[in-house]
Amino acid sequence: MSDLKEPLNYAPRKSVDAETKASGGLYDRSIGAIIAETRNLTADQVERVLQYQRERGIRFGEAAIALGYANAEDVLEALSKQFHYPYAPTERKSRSPELVALNQPFSSQAEVFRGIRSQIMMRLYREGEPRRALAVISPDTLDGKSYFSANLAVTLAQLGGRTLLVDADLRRPRQHEIFDVKNQSGLSSILSGRSEPRVIQQVEGMNSLFVLPVGAIPPNPGELLERPAFGMLMRELAGKFDHVIVDTSAGLYGADSAIVAARCGAALVLARQNQSRVTALQELTASLDDVSTTLVGTVMNQY
Template sequence: MSDLKEPISPAHSKPVDSSTKPAGGLHDRSIGAIIAETRNLSADQVERVLQYQRERGIRFGEAAVALGYANAEDVLEALSKQFHYPYAPNERKTRSPELVALNQPFSSQAEVFRAIRSQIMMRLYREGEARRALAVISPDSLDGKSYFTANLAVTLAQLGGRTLLVDADLRRPRQHDIFDINNQAGLSSILSGRSEPRVIQQVEGLNSLFVLPVGAVPPNPVELLERPAFGMLMRELAGKFDHVIVDTSAGQYGADAAIVAARCGAALVLARQNQSRVVALQELTDSLDGVNTTLIGTVMNQY
């Protein structure tokens, strides 16, 4: 098993429009201009902030906060707009609190996800190789797999490439709750042969991220995943999206995770610090023996 270990501390989208003046460079608007516009500051107030800034040699945002013309949230929102980086306002944070990579993109937790993203991209996307989907697997429920998968998908989408998160946990799906999206139809509908409109949904405020939820929880998850339709679907999706990340059922529930990983072509193991048992992790990785799946690493989740 290759090592890809990063500690993560979990927290259990209408993000602001970050597309201001996209034709220009990253710094086409100053933080001061954005804050002044957002808070409707008068010319007099802007001048006071600038004077306070000059006297103390600090940034405009810090000066505006010190004078009571803005708050820390305004500064983060302005930064996200300046760098065209998706950022969720308070109303979205309340609806999707687990999406720390979207709610707090400049936090240490989000930075950890970006570091893991970089490692995954170096190992998963190699020149000359066919593009593969990535299954995130773990031995037990409550390992934090759905939380991890959701935030990894967000960070991949923040690069600008079309990213699809597939919820293939046909036993205890959670991605529709995490992203606050409709779950009336989804993967189970497709695998059952039912034609449903709009099974793939775009995440509000993050135009490059899409989610395929489970839909109705089926009574026969293993049988559905073993159907040729699932493998064909994953190959088709991997060809249409820049990144395809797949959430799975915990290994404790049976063969689901191994089947999904085999159809994806690549897998990442998530373990929970001080909780995951070595024997369970070994059984999970052994289940991938003999199938055409590359195990790209292991992440240790700390919470």
């Protein structure tokens, strides 16, 4: 397994106190120890893995796979646990297949999202400036905007900071489907003045990632977004979370995305390779000229 870079020597677990670290009380165990515990390996099986490992000069995980005591999924899960890196279990992957940054955190796709994350953080979070939410906008439907917003939010949450993904696409919302969360209430409830419990939901398996779905699709999306309540909400959320990513309606639906971008204070434009028209992109970016919004960049999606 080329992803495994550090020694995987298995050391028998001695005591909780011996393994507990001061920061967060998390166990700093070897991957071998995690695999042995996850797969309920006996002492004899562990010894066979260790012997196979020594004879061939390979890692514990590779040896366990070769002997049939573990599989590649077990090794990746152990690696994520060792580094306290959120990783979706097998049953979650089937429910949220679009979350490649969570389902396949060591893939080339996830690495691309991490690179984009770094660029955004350098441009958006500058010392001395107030925190702003980031609106992800695109000219057309099927540009991959919801997919992009979801995975960007995952990579930001993987840094450990509290991250909120807001679905502000009041016309064709998808984030509740992508994350498999309830959608009985959400942003539309807040903007229409209804008091609903638990409109912000924590993502299963990720302590630092939260989703605010749309809830009921309103008949007047543009008017709801124009209300002062939306701008006030964005400012409040930006102050309470380390990162706020906002999914929006496609530009072809009118001014929705520009309104959201203005209330967020920052926007990122998403274009689809071989699909997005230059004129549509120019019109979308021109809609931001008269509002106090920072355009942090443009991403070309190959999807």
